[in-house]
Amino acid sequence: xxxxxxxxxxxxxxxxxxxxxxxxxxxxQVSGRKDHPTAETLYAELKKDFPELSLATVYRxxxxxxxxGEVVKxxxxxxxxxxxxxxxxxxxxxxxxxxxxxMPEADDRMPRDIAEHFDGVIESSASNFFGLCKECKEKxxxxxxx
Amino acid sequence: xxxxxxxxxxxxxxxxxxxxxxxxxxxxQVSGRKDHPTAETLYAELKKDFPELSLATVYRxxxxxxxxGEVVKxxxxxxxxxxxxxxxxxxxxxxxxxxxxxMPEADDRMPRDIAEHFDGVIESSASNFFGLCKECKEKxxxxxxx
DNA sequence: TACTTAATGATAATGATTATCATTATCGAT
DNA sequence: ATCGATAATGATAATCATTATCATTAAGTA
Numbered sequence: 001x002x003x004x005x006x007x008x009x010x011x012x013x014x015x016x017x018x019x020x021x022x023x024x025x026x027x028x029q030v031s032g033r034k035d036h037p038t039a040e041t042l043y044a045e046l047k048k049d050f051p052e053l054s055l056a057t058v059y060r061x062x063x064x065x066x067x068x069g070e071v072v073k074x075x076x077x078x079x080x081x082x083x084x085x086x087x088x089x090x091x092x093x094x095x096x097x098x099x100x101x102x103m104p105e106a107d108d109r110m111p112r113d114i115a116e117h118f119d120g121v122i123e124s125s126a127s128n129f130f131g132l133c134k135e136c137k138e139k140x141x142x143x144x145x146x
Numbered sequence: 147x148x149x150x151x152x153x154x155x156x157x158x159x160x161x162x163x164x165x166x167x168x169x170x171x172x173x174x175q176v177s178g179r180k181d182h183p184t185a186e187t188l189y190a191e192l193k194k195d196f197p198e199l200s201l202a203t204v205y206r207x208x209x210x211x212x213x214x215g216e217v218v219k220x221x222x223x224x225x226x227x228x229x230x231x232x233x234x235x236x237x238x239x240x241x242x243x244x245x246x247x248x249m250p251e252a253d254d255r256m257p258r259d260i261a262e263h264f265d266g267v268i269e270s271s272a273s274n275f276f277g278l279c280k281e282c283k284e285k286x287x288x289x290x291x292x
Numbered sequence: 293t294a295c296t297t298a299a300t301g302a303t304a305a306t307g308a309t310t311a312t313c314a315t316t317a318t319c320g321a322t
Numbered sequence: 323a324t325c326g327a328t329a330a331t332g333a334t335a336a337t338c339a340t341t342a343t344c345a346t347t348a349a350g351t352a
Contacts, residue, residue, distance in 0.1 A: 018298050018349050039339085054301040059340065061299095076222045079339060094266070103260060114249060114275065120240070123277035129260065131269035164318050164329050185309085200332040205309065207330090225308060 017064070025050055026061045030071055036081040036091070036100040074100065076128060090127035096136035103129060163210070171196055172207045176217055182227035182237070182246040220246065222274060236273035242282035249275060 029042050037045075043058045062082055066073040074081040074091060081100055083091075090103035115122050132140065175188050183191075189204045208228055212219040220227040220237060227246055229237075236249035261268050278286065 016298085016350095020299055020349080022300070052301075054303095056302080056341085057300060063341095090260075092264070092266070092268070095269070103264070114236075118238070118249070118275075119280035120238070120283045121278040122238070122275050123241070125273065125275045127271060127273045129264075129268050129271045132267040134265035137266045161329075162319095166318080166330055168331070198332075200334095202310085202333080203331060209310095 022050070022053060022057050023061045023064075025053075026058060027065065027070070030062075030065070030082055031084045033084075036074060036083050038079040038081055040079065042082070074126075076126075088124070090129065092129040092131070092133065094133035094136055095130060096132055096140070099133055101133060103127070168196070168199060168203050169207045169210075171199075172204060173211065173216070176208075176211070176228055177230045179230075182220055182229050184225040184227055186225065188228070220272075222272075234270070236275065238275040238277070238279065240279035240282055241276060242278055242286070245279055247279060249273070 025046055026042065029046055030037070039055070039058050039062055042062070043053065043055050046053050046058070062071065062073070065071045066082070069086060072083040072086050074083055077093060083102075085102065092101045092103050093099075094101075114125075171192055172188065175192055176183070185201070185204050185208055188208070189199065189201050192199050192204065208217065208219070211217045212228070215232060218229040218232050220229055223239060229248075231248065238247045238249050239245075240247075260271075
């Protein structure tokens with residue numbers, strides 16, 4: 001039995017969303033970066049051009065954007081991180097520098113496989129990898145060689 | 147290039163660990179259950195036979211046991227959960243009842259695959275699935291039929 | 293221009309976890 | 323058995339990420 005995996009991009013709510021400069025700025029800031037910033041990081045960056053911005057507004061809007069499927073909330077291991085790339089893919093977490101990098105080739109294959117043996121409904125999945133990123137690996141290699 | 151995946155079960159520290167009734171009780175409590183209890187849940191249960199127990203002690207010991215590779219800390223989505231099964235496997239999180247169930251057949255295949263395309267070091271991985279468990283699916287099916 | 297109400301900023305509150313610290317308990321050596 | 327060093331504990335304060343509250347501001351429509 002093949003089971004379809006539903007990625008839950010729900011429609012934009014009953015209540016109509018209004019425009020706001022803050023949300024627009026947050027949207028632009030997230031989409032402009034390839035790292036996976038935390039709310040705090042985005043806040044710090046946005047504050048430069050937007051001194052009156054509140055951290056609560058950043059959290060509020062990121063939550064909303066995630067709900068609308070415009071960003072993905074990577075909800076693990078300390079502070080949540082946000083990703084502009086909404087196509088399903090995995091993430092790697094470096095234990096040394098704390099960076100998060102995309103693992104595009106991971107997904108797709110497996111969930112389908114798993115779903116066949118599962119009695120409930122799988123709506124989404126996330127594969128996380130841990131270890132040392134390229135840079136930290138090389139750095140530690142260099143250090144141990146001394 | 148095939149890369150070996152190292153599960154980081156580090157040796158039991160320099161400092162020698164001493165016996166304690168509390169740790170023993172915590173160890174027994176975790177190993178005795180198949181759900182994936184949080185620290186708080188374990189605390190509540192242990193408190194019955196151990197009224198003087200402190201929540202801090204539960205956290206402390208679970209952290210230690212995890213460090214020693216005796217339990218696995220499932221570090222995601224709200225409160226951390228602890229698993230006595232240390233062999234690599236995935237978990238399913240039900241969005242309705244919040245239960246966590248094992249997905250034994252998930253791992254193994256994929257990480258090896260991924261590792262070939264990764265320049266750093268992958269030490270471990272975790273695949274998480276989200277959706278509705280069997281019970282909640284059936285319950286919701288029943289309700290929508292009315 | 294006025295009105296309705298979504299969005300904001302400031303901040304208090306919450307929840308999970310960790311840190312602190314004085315006291316207690318383990319365990320090897322005496 | 324008792325001593326001494328120090329790991330472990332219990333109680334609780336502190337921290338960190340996030341959410342809730344609420345009075346004020348600002349979209350967007352009538």
